Amino acid sequence: MEMVGQAFELPREGQVRRYVAAFRCPNEECRQLSIGEGTQPSDATSFSASRDLIWTPVEVDRPPFPDVPEQIAAVATEAHACLSFQAHRAAVALARAVVEATAKTKGVTSGTLMQKIDELHKKGHIRDFTKAAAHAVREGGNEIAHGDLIADEMPPEDAKSIVNLMDGILREVFQDPAQMQALAKSSEGRRRRSNP
Incomplete structure (x- = not known):
């Protein structure tokens, strides 16, 4: 160094x-x-x-987000880095931005973030649990995004939970479908090779 x-x-x-x-x-x-x-x-x-x-920081966590659109993945990685620096509010604000950007990439562009999350669910992009997780991220982020700062700091464990929920949303919307598609393609390739 x-x-x-x-x-x-x-x-x-x-x-x-x-x-x-x-x-x-x-x-x-x-x-x-x-x-x-x-x-x-x-x-x-x-x-x-x-x-x-x-x-x-002792260690900076910058996990990759394969199969997630590049701009969203970069912000998600930055949210994790913020946790490493104990910038809990920043991490939560970025997690909220990731949820909103995710909705937009799926064609859900109008309305409040609450409405966008509900529409993502309605269109089948997220399950019930993930919808609840997205609302938890939204609510945590709203404390910061709308200037509703409260006297108490964002507890580190809450910020970490919110960022972990963000990860789950990215997994469900982008990563799991990409993994299933790759698996189906691989399976189809094996079938074709075994039945010429």
Whole structure:
């Protein structure tokens, strides 16, 4: 990891100096930024990416979403990354946007998001449980999207549940049908080869 800029000293705790600095991954494919926090002896004049560093975020979750339209998949991946950074409201707002974009790709373009979800269900794109999940994502996202911010922060477990529900919606609308289509195509190919 390469340090970006300079290290900043945190308030002292005894004789040990604590520093925090930004680091960038040197891998050209990655270039991810992380925050490193660590301790150095009081006579330290430099700060390097050593073993005693605590990295934030510890790990960034960026799952791929195969068979999902590229723009929707990118936003879904970003929602997961937001969870890694404890940006819970952002994750939920993005999950809501994913649900709305999903409806639009299925030709459901008018009405409120509530109406779009109900129409997705009516057209057979989602089952009863997934409809309820989509409404849960919508309701969580509405707290943020419409400025109805409440005094309490979004609990991490709620944000994670909402993003997981988003994943289920993508699986049902895009991924499961694509997987079934690939399986049917493979099965048909085997049948043709066994009966020339």
